Amino acid sequence: MKDRLRSTPGMTEEGIAPEVVDQYRRLQRYVGWTDSDAQRVKAAGDIVRPAFAALIDDFYEAIRQEPITAQLITGGEQQIMRLKKTLIRWLDELFSGVYDEGYVARRWQVGRRHVEIGLRQVYADAAMARLRAGLQIALEDGWNADWQELPPVARSIDRLLDLEIALIEDAYTWERLSAQRSVVKEQSEATFRNLVEAARCIILILRHDHTLAYFSPFAEKVTGHAAGDVVGQDYLSLFFSQDDHAGIDQELERVWQGGPASMGYENTIHCRDGGQRTILWNAQRLDDYEGAPAVLAVGHDISDVKDAQNRLLQAERLAAIGETVTGLAHESRNAFQRSQACLEMLALELEGRTGELELVERIQRALDHLHQLYEAVRDYAAPITLDGHPAEVAHIWRDAWSHLEGKRAEKPVTLQETVSDGPLTCELDWFKLGQVFRNIFENALDACPTNGTIRVTAGRDPQNPEWIEISVRDDGDGIPEETRARLFEPFYTTKTKGTGLGMAIAKRIVEAHGGTIAVGAPSVGAEFLIRLPALSDA
Amino acid sequence: MSTPSLRIAVADDEPDAREYFERMLPRMGHQVHAVAANGHELLECCRLDRPDFIVTDWRMPEKDGISASRELFFHSRLPILLVSAQGWDEVARLPGTDHLMAGLEKPFKRPDLEQAIHLAHERFAHFRIVEQQTADLEQALSDRQSMEHAKQVLMRKLKLDERGAFSWLHQSAERAERTVADLAREFIANDLDPLSLP
Numbered sequence: 001m002k003d004r005l006r007s008t009p010g011m012t013e014e015g016i017a018p019e020v021v022d023q024y025r026r027l028q029r030y031v032g033w034t035d036s037d038a039q040r041v042k043a044a045g046d047i048v049r050p051a052f053a054a055l056i057d058d059f060y061e062a063i064r065q066e067p068i069t070a071q072l073i074t075g076g077e078q079q080i081m082r083l084k085k086t087l088i089r090w091l092d093e094l095f096s097g098v099y100d101e102g103y104v105a106r107r108w109q110v111g112r113r114h115v116e117i118g119l120r121q122v123y124a125d126a127a128m129a130r131l132r133a134g135l136q137i138a139l140e141d142g143w144n145a146d147w148q149e150l151p152p153v154a155r156s157i158d159r160l161l162d163l164e165i166a167l168i169e170d171a172y173t174w175e176r177l178s179a180q181r182s183v184v185k186e187q188s189e190a191t192f193r194n195l196v197e198a199a200r201c202i203i204l205i206l207r208h209d210h211t212l213a214y215f216s217p218f219a220e221k222v223t224g225h226a227a228g229d230v231v232g233q234d235y236l237s238l239f240f241s242q243d244d245h246a247g248i249d250q251e252l253e254r255v256w257q258g259g260p261a262s263m264g265y266e267n268t269i270h271c272r273d274g275g276q277r278t279i280l281w282n283a284q285r286l287d288d289y290e291g292a293p294a295v296l297a298v299g300h301d302i303s304d305v306k307d308a309q310n311r312l313l314q315a316e317r318l319a320a321i322g323e324t325v326t327g328l329a330h331e332s333r334n335a336f337q338r339s340q341a342c343l344e345m346l347a348l349e350l351e352g353r354t355g356e357l358e359l360v361e362r363i364q365r366a367l368d369h370l371h372q373l374y375e376a377v378r379d380y381a382a383p384i385t386l387d388g389h390p391a392e393v394a395h396i397w398r399d400a401w402s403h404l405e406g407k408r409a410e411k412p413v414t415l416q417e418t419v420s421d422g423p424l425t426c427e428l429d430w431f432k433l434g435q436v437f438r439n440i441f442e443n444a445l446d447a448c449p450t451n452g453t454i455r456v457t458a459g460r461d462p463q464n465p466e467w468i469e470i471s472v473r474d475d476g477d478g479i480p481e482e483t484r485a486r487l488f489e490p491f492y493t494t495k496t497k498g499t500g501l502g503m504a505i506a507k508r509i510v511e512a513h514g515g516t517i518a519v520g521a522p523s524v525g526a527e528f529l530i531r532l533p534a535l536s537d538a
Numbered sequence: 539m540s541t542p543s544l545r546i547a548v549a550d551d552e553p554d555a556r557e558y559f560e561r562m563l564p565r566m567g568h569q570v571h572a573v574a575a576n577g578h579e580l581l582e583c584c585r586l587d588r589p590d591f592i593v594t595d596w597r598m599p600e601k602d603g604i605s606a607s608r609e610l611f612f613h614s615r616l617p618i619l620l621v622s623a624q625g626w627d628e629v630a631r632l633p634g635t636d637h638l639m640a641g642l643e644k645p646f647k648r649p650d651l652e653q654a655i656h657l658a659h660e661r662f663a664h665f666r667i668v669e670q671q672t673a674d675l676e677q678a679l680s681d682r683q684s685m686e687h688a689k690q691v692l693m694r695k696l697k698l699d700e701r702g703a704f705s706w707l708h709q710s711a712e713r714a715e716r717t718v719a720d721l722a723r724e725f726i727a728n729d730l731d732p733l734s735l736p
Contacts, residue, residue: 330597334644337552337644340645340647341558342554344558
């Protein structure tokens with residue numbers, strides 16, 4: 001009962017809302033209701049009471065006859081019986097002469113009931129009019145006293161009935177107002193939901209027990225998890241690595257305890273497919289989300305920005321190295337020359353002494369290696385300025401291939417070309433791109449067996465004809481998984497005598513041309529895929 | 539590789555480098571003509587006694603190797619090998635480096651030095667041939683112009699036709715035991731007086 005009271009408009013936990021009672025009292029004053037009216041009505045009650053039964057039957061007969069009102073009686077005769085009993089009580093109370101807070105509360109509930117069952121207000125008014133007429137007739141019929149004393153009594157009954165109608169109308173108004181408020185609330189909730197769902201941020205609502213209360217559509221998109229799968233689950237273990245748990249918890253606890261909102265907290269989130277994204281979070285406490293406190297966490301996916309930042313940092317680092325190396329070039333080469341000169345002079349001094357000469361030989365090799373490394377780093381770090389001219393890509397690799405004649409004399413390998421028709425012209429730096437192909441061919445030659453084949457295919461990308469694709473494949477043992485990922489890393493080499501910069505430099509050169517280089521995954525051997533922008537209208 | 543034995547002047551501001559050249563060049567069959575520590579010293583060494591070949595470093599205090607060797611080259615031709623820390627292709631693109639026959643990049647080894655000397659020497663020989671050919675052509679052109687001038691004057695003054703003037707010049711040259719070109723020049727120098735000729 002208490003719950004219904006609470007959810008009934010106009011009613012509070014204590015009973016009738018003070019505003020309703022207040023309103024009734026104002027209306028009483030407005031229509032001029034006095035205690036005399038109350039006395040008169042009470043006295044009239046004795047006169048009209050005999051007519052109650054007939055009035056009630058008539059009341060419900062009218063309801064039955066009108067289809068609109070008849071359809072509201074769903075419980076058949078039993079309901080009608082109950083309702084008639086209620087109406088008797090209502091009439092008794094009407095003529096009770098006592099119109100206190102309890103009276104208003106009970107009348108209010110009657111009014112509410114009419115609203116709840118869906119009776120249109122006009123029919124409530126019409127029913128009251130019928131009752132009023134019946135009561136007036138009953139009063140006139142039963143009047144025994146002086147006729148001049150009838151009108152004041154009739155007026156008092158009218159006043160009371162007007163106040164009754166006012167109460168019922170008020171109940172309907174409350175209903176309209178609260179319906180409007182619900183609509184507004186629903187609309188604003190709908191707007192909020194649309195905003196939240198349309199926003200291109202990850203929106204999570206978290207409970208203190210680490211469960212997820214809400215998971216926005218964009219969050220689904222980024223992480224690959226469906227909301228249905230994750231709501232109610234532990235968000236820490238779902239999305240974050242073990243190492244991050246303590247830090248996240250600490251940050252959130254501050255927010256839970258009512259501390260300032262967390263702004264700009266960055267971490268990595270794990271996606272369903274195993275991938276990771278870098279997210280920048282803002283989190284704040286919500287005192288009430290669906291009945292309990294929660295934390296609203298809004299995250300922006302900054303993975304791409306971070307990537308760009310890292311690339312920029314890398315480029316800046318390289319530029320700094322390049323500058324340094326260029327600056328050192330003169331001094332370093334002089335130092336190398338002094339070492340070389342003295343080493344050769346030392347060899348002269350040690351003529352005939354094989355033991356010592358062998359040491360000199362080893363120093364020479366180390367010096368050569370150091371010089372090679374130095375030059376490779378200088379090459380790698382130096383800013384790439386391209387001396388670009390339009391050229392057919394085929395000519396570049398053929399030129400590179402011819403330069404490897406010496407190496408091929410030791411190990412004969414066939415070059416098999418599949419070049420599509422039409423011009424494959426790019427704006428390119430002959431020397432530098434030649435370096436790239438020479439590098440790839442050298443690796444391929446090392447990998448191939450004797451009398452093996454290196455296959456070169458070149459053509460336009462069928463989906464994007466403004467790109468030229470070149471593939472170089474050898475029939476060696478292929479590239480192992482771990483190596484494939486690190487191939488373009490500077491200083492990564494699997495050879496004993498390598499700087500590990502060849503592929504890194506190749507990547508820089510190809511990218512400076514606006515292209516891409518990648519390792520393929522053929523069934524046999526190793527494959528390199530180079531994409532270069534074609535010269536338009538070539 | 540057969541470079542003849544050369545008297546080589548060396549310039550380098552590094553003592554280690556100077557010592558290296560002093561010890562290695564003889565072992566390569568050459569003589570060390572002089573050793574300088576900068577461009578000024580190089581000019582001083584080569585002024586009165588010219589070497590057959592110069593090996594010079596580029597960047598040296600007071601006067602660098604490129605400008606010092608350029609002065610020597612303009613004075614009289616000789617092969618110059620530049621040693622530098624900077625790449626040769628970059629150096630060669632700079633203005634005022636035409637006199638350098640070859641470049642040697644640091645760090646280098648003995649075989650690189652031998653090869654560079656050989657290359658510079660060969661290029662210089664070729665350069666001299668071309669220079670001589672140019673001089674010969676210039677001379678031939680000048681001769682022809684003189685002979686033509688003389689012929690024209692003779693034709694006018696002695697009322698001869700072209701063939702007549704031509705044979706007149708030839709006969710005079712034979713009598714004077716000189717070349718036609720020399721005679722023509724003398725003729726023009728002596729105010730073009732036909733009677734001055736034999």
